[in-house]
Amino acid sequence: MDKKQSDHDVNLKGTLVSVFFVGIVIVAIWVAVYLMYVAR
Amino acid sequence: MIAQPERKIALWHLGVAYTAFLIGTLMGVLQVFIRNDALQLPAWLDYYQILTAHGVLLALIYTTFFIFAFFITGMSKSLGSFGPKVRLFSWIGLWVTLLGTVMATVMIVAGEASVLYTFYAPLKANGFYYVGLALVIVGTWISSFALVGHYMVWRRNNKGQLSPLFAFMTVTTIVLWIIACLGVVATVLFQYIPWAFGWTDTINVELSRSLFWYFGHPLVYFWLLPAYIAWYTIVPKLLGVKVFSDSLARLAFVLFILFSIPVGFHHQLTEPGISNFWKFLQVVLTFMVIVPSLMTAFSMFATFEISGRKKGGTGLFGWFKKLPWRDVRFTSIFIAMAFFIPGGAGGIINASFQLNEVVHNTLWIVGHFHITVGTPVAMTFMGLTFWLIPYLTGRRFTKRMQRLGFVQIITWSIGMLLMSTAQHVLGLMGAPRRTAYSGYNGHPSAMEWFDGIISNHVTMAIGGTILFLSAMILMYIVIMTMFVSPKAETPEQMVEFPLAESDMSNTPKWLENWWIWIGIAAALIIIAYAIPLTHMIQHAPPGSKGFITW
Amino acid sequence: MHFHKYEKIWLSFGIVSLIVFLSVVGVSAFSQNHTPSGGMDTIDPEKVNETAPFDNPGVTQLDEDTYQVAIVALAFGYNAPDLRVPAGKEIIFKVTSTDVVHSFTVDNTKVNMMVVPGRITTKSYTFEEPGKYLILCNEYCGTGHHMMSTEIEVY
Numbered sequence: 164m165d166k167k168q169s170d171h172d173v174n175l176k177g178t179l180v181s182v183f184f185v186g187i188v189i190v191a192i193w194v195a196v197y198l199m200y201v202a203r
Numbered sequence: 204m205i206a207q208p209e210r211k212i213a214l215w216h217l218g219v220a221y222t223a224f225l226i227g228t229l230m231g232v233l234q235v236f237i238r239n240d241a242l243q244l245p246a247w248l249d250y251y252q253i254l255t256a257h258g259v260l261l262a263l264i265y266t267t268f269f270i271f272a273f274f275i276t277g278m279s280k281s282l283g284s285f286g287p288k289v290r291l292f293s294w295i296g297l298w299v300t301l302l303g304t305v306m307a308t309v310m311i312v313a314g315e316a317s318v319l320y321t322f323y324a325p326l327k328a329n330g331f332y333y334v335g336l337a338l339v340i341v342g343t344w345i346s347s348f349a350l351v352g353h354y355m356v357w358r359r360n361n362k363g364q365l366s367p368l369f370a371f372m373t374v375t376t377i378v379l380w381i382i383a384c385l386g387v388v389a390t391v392l393f394q395y396i397p398w399a400f401g402w403t404d405t406i407n408v409e410l411s412r413s414l415f416w417y418f419g420h421p422l423v424y425f426w427l428l429p430a431y432i433a434w435y436t437i438v439p440k441l442l443g444v445k446v447f448s449d450s451l452a453r454l455a456f457v458l459f460i461l462f463s464i465p466v467g468f469h470h471q472l473t474e475p476g477i478s479n480f481w482k483f484l485q486v487v488l489t490f491m492v493i494v495p496s497l498m499t500a501f502s503m504f505a506t507f508e509i510s511g512r513k514k515g516g517t518g519l520f521g522w523f524k525k526l527p528w529r530d531v532r533f534t535s536i537f538i539a540m541a542f543f544i545p546g547g548a549g550g551i552i553n554a555s556f557q558l559n560e561v562v563h564n565t566l567w568i569v570g571h572f573h574i575t576v577g578t579p580v581a582m583t584f585m586g587l588t589f590w591l592i593p594y595l596t597g598r599r600f601t602k603r604m605q606r607l608g609f610v611q612i613i614t615w616s617i618g619m620l621l622m623s624t625a626q627h628v629l630g631l632m633g634a635p636r637r638t639a640y641s642g643y644n645g646h647p648s649a650m651e652w653f654d655g656i657i658s659n660h661v662t663m664a665i666g667g668t669i670l671f672l673s674a675m676i677l678m679y680i681v682i683m684t685m686f687v688s689p690k691a692e693t694p695e696q697m698v699e700f701p702l703a704e705s706d707m708s709n710t711p712k713w714l715e716n717w718w719i720w721i722g723i724a725a726a727l728i729i730i731a732y733a734i735p736l737t738h739m740i741q742h743a744p745p746g747s748k749g750f751i752t753w
Numbered sequence: 754m755h756f757h758k759y760e761k762i763w764l765s766f767g768i769v770s771l772i773v774f775l776s777v778v779g780v781s782a783f784s785q786n787h788t789p790s791g792g793m794d795t796i797d798p799e800k801v802n803e804t805a806p807f808d809n810p811g812v813t814q815l816d817e818d819t820y821q822v823a824i825v826a827l828a829f830g831y832n833a834p835d836l837r838v839p840a841g842k843e844i845i846f847k848v849t850s851t852d853v854v855h856s857f858t859v860d861n862t863k864v865n866m867m868v869v870p871g872r873i874t875t876k877s878y879t880f881e882e883p884g885k886y887l888i889l890c891n892e893y894c895g896t897g898h899h900m901m902s903t904e905i906e907v908y
Contacts, residue, residue: 174512177519178504179759185500186766189548193774196552199631200561203863249896319893325870326853326895408854408869450754473790473856473865475872482791483779490771497767501760551771556778557789560865564856564891633860635891641899648860648887711754744795744871750852752828752895 205279205700210595212293214685216272217592219301220265221681227260228674235622235667239653239660240640250639251317251753258320259311262426262576263339264304269584270429271296271346274373276591277432278350280700281367282357289353296346303338306331317753319637321419322395324411327749330399337391340384347377365715368449368705369436375456376428378717379421379463382724386417386467398749405746409476410739416467417732424463424492426576428456430583433536434503437587439703441533442510442526446705447502453714455495455502460720462492465731472559481735482556488731489554496547503540531608532701535586538616543579549627550575564637566663567630570623578619582612585677592684593698599691600698604680611680614673622666628658790866792875801825801851811835815845824848826855826868829897831888836905840883846876856892859905867892880907 230253236242237250244250275293279285285293310316315329322328322336354374357366365371390411397403435452439445446452468477468485511522527533549571552558562568589608593600630636634652643649653660691697713719756764782788801807806823810833813821820842824833827850838844848857850870857874858865866874880886890901 173505173509173757175505175508175757175759177508177522178501179763180519181504182497182501182763183766185544186763186770188544189551190770192545192548193552193555196558196561196631197555197777200558200863203561203861251893251896251898317896323854323893408871412854412869448755451756451760454754471867473874474867475790475792475794475869475874477791478793479782479788479791482789483782486778487775490775493771494764494768497764498760501757501763505757505760551774555774557782557787557863558778560789560863563865563867564858633858633887635858635889635899637893637898638891639899641902643887643889643902646887646902646904709755742793742795745797745799747798747852747870750828750895752853752897 204594204597204697205276206284208290209275209279209285212290212297213272213275214592214595215297216268216275217588217595217681218685219297219304220268220272221678223260223264223268223304224674225678227257227265228671230254230257230260232667232671235660235664238638238640239664240642241664247314249314249317249753251319251637252311252314254637255311255317255319256308259307262320262572266426266576266580266584267300267339267343269588270376270425271343273429273432273584273587273591274350274376276595276700277369277436277702278353278373280702281369282353285349285353286356289349289356292345292349292352296342296344296349298342299345300339300342303335303340303342306335306338308335310335314753321415323415324395324398324406324408325747325750327399327751330396333391333395333399337388337396340388340391344381344384347381350374351377363712365707365710365712368446368452368707369432369702371453371715372428372432372435372456374717375460376425376432378721379428379460380425382460382721382728383418383421383425383464386414387419390414405748407739407743408747409474410736410743412471412474413467413477413732413736413739416470417464417728418467419470420467421463423576424459426580428459430539430580431456431499433583433587434499434540436703436705437701438503438533438536439506439510440701441530442506444506444510444513444703446703447505447509449705449707450710450714451498451502452705453710455498457714457720458495458498459492461724461727462488462495464724465727466492466554468731468735469554469559472556473563476739477735481731485731486554486556488727490551493547493551531605531612532586532590535589535608535612536583538612539579539582539586542574542582542616542619546571546574546579562630564635565630566626566634566636569636570626570630573619573623573626577623578615582615585612585615588677588681589684590698590701592681593688593691594700596685597690597697598684598688599696600684601688604683604688607676607680611673611676614669614676618666618669618671618673620666622663622670625657625659625662625666629660629663632658634660786877787863790864790874790876792873794873794875795871796849796873798849798851798870801849806847807849812838819843819845821845821847824857826850826857826890828852828855828895829890829901831857831901831903833903836888836903838880838905838907840880840907842879844878844880846878847873849873853894854892855890855894855901858889858891860887860889862886865891883907
């Protein structure tokens with residue numbers, strides 16, 4: 164199976180956006196608690 | 204339909220699991236009221252007994268028995284019927300684990316083991332508490348070896364072939380579990396039991412803690428991986444598609460074998476006796492175990508998108524609407540996955556070295572594990588229960604039970620959202636965990652924990668009460684599908700075991716080479732633990748005698 | 754093994770983020786002395802009250818900018834008379850236990866440590882704000898655990 168071909172066949176743009184949403188949640192919560200730590 | 208002997212073993216496991224669930228959740232609702240000074244216990248019962256029972260019965264017993272029920276059913280379905288030896292040892296495993304459970308529970312009820320499920324020395328419980336817990340571990344090993352035996356028979360009869368994905372993932376989880384248990388077995392057999400029965404006088408406290416957490420961290424992966432198995436192998440079938448990537452699914456599980464264990468120090472970041480170097484090394488290793496979960500997130504969304512687009516969804520998110528929301532088997536697991544987003548994020552913070560000082564032993568930790576084992580894992584188990592029990596009993600999963608299932612998971616979600624949000628916020632404000640009601644003499648800091656809408660123990664209690672109601676609805680569904688619902692008569696009424704197909708044609712065979720993975724895992728464990736543990740033994744202070752402070 | 758292009762992007766972002774997190778906490782911990790509580794000192798748990806500095810618990814001034822606070826934790830309280838320290842100076846807490854594992858936790862600060870019998874936990878902290886800080890035990894230690902608390906005054 165041509166691997167590059169199968170990448171074009173399947174549209175995963177929604178997946179990309181969704182996982183980045185998860186990533187942003189992780190980063191945001193981490194930064195918030197980091198700032199809390201620094202402030203104590 | 205799997206063979207009747209396996210159905211019976213699996214159903215017995217589920218029966219024990221849900222008995223533990225019933226008692227454990229009852230303990231939980233008592234706890235939230237006690238912590239608000241809204242409930243006084245009779246003299247013969249103590250908060251810390253109830254807390255110990257809650258932890259042991261839900262986090263150790265409900266989980267373990269459910270997991271083996273799921274494994275037994277799935278292994279029979281994907282590899283074929285068990286032989287007589289596998290069946291025999293599966294039963295022996297069940298009985299030994301159950302015996303250990305009863306022994307430990309009797310000790311807790313008798314007030315002899317108010318030491319919580321982590322049983323830190325030098326709190327000294329009755330020796331039989333430790334014997335009970337040891338039997339639980341031994342029982343799970345017997346059940347594990349039975350399943351591995353079944354797998355090995357399949358491998359011999361299918362030389363050179365990759366095993367079905369469900370079986371591969373089950374064996375991975377078992378390998379992880381066996382290696383993980385070595386720590387707790389070492390401390391319980393060689394430290395706690397001799398000390399509790401008076402054969403030795405003192406115990407090396409820091410060593411016992413470190414051996415426990417060597418086990419305690421991979422324990423959470425023993426809980427999480429069966430949920431992931433459902434996410435990877437069951438959910439695509441519910442969506443009408445294949446597994447997104449057979450090889451990446453196996454790779455993720457292999458990474459869990461490698462990186463789940465040499466990381467226990469991240470539960471001990473504020474302790475003396477472990478140098479900053481070793482603590483930070485294990486923090487770095489902990490961060491590596493995040494990667495297979497990041498891979499899993501991608502696989503899950505990809506599976507949703509592919510199935511939604513197949514059903515005609517267009518645009519960036521049109522596929523989302525096409526997901527089978529009316530199927531409670533799916534929706535329950537989707538909600539479980541959603542809770543894991545903040546759950547996993549919180550875990551990353553907990554492991555972030557000095558950031559741990561903000562959250563250690565606060566209610567934040569309690570909030571964290573309720574949105575990891577308490578919902579992503581537990582609600583996945585609930586979503587599996589809805590079809591697993593009627594599948595095994597040959598009964599129907601009626602429309603009424605399905606509707607009730609929705610009520611149950613939605614109430615669990617609301618209850619958990621309220622309770623765990625309150626816990627996270629209270630934890631950041633410093634409220635301690637594992638603590639009965641206290642106003643701390645009216646200190647302004649403590650008064651803050653009973654003030655406000657979210658940052659309030661009262662909100663925690665409201666959430667906890669709703670959770671208990673949800674738990675009772677689940678018990679009703681369990682009893683109905685086990686004993687009461689009408690038997691399935693026609694093929695349409697029969698409940699299926701929704702197992703997705705997985706395309707293995709591009710999966711490298713070396714992924715199933717267990718000895719490589721076990722070898723690397725062992726090397727990492729030695730690197731992470733050999734020197735700090737040796738130091739703890741060679742430079743130990745005089746040990747501690749036992750204390751019974753309850 | 755085939756990774757979709759988007760999965761490569763996602764995992765790269767993820768791994769880079771994790772490396773950034775580790776670098777931030779690692780550099781800050783080791784170069785700015787923000788490592789979590791700990792230490793490798795040991796002590797005989799049965800001789801705590803005869804062993805320095807716990808034979809004289811409480812506040813001792815070490816030099817112009819540094820104070821040492823020695824505290825003994827026990828079920829269910831802290832033996833540390835007269836906990837008063839100045840703001841803006843380095844306070845070195847040294848804590849041990851005569852019985853079970855406790856914590857020594859000063860609310861609203863970075864001071865949140867495990868206290869293990871046989872060992873001494875050391876934590877250095879500088880209070881910026883004067884006030885009366887709640888100290889409590891957040892490591893379960895027995896029936897009186899939730900009543901184990903005291904206060905430190907920062908002037």
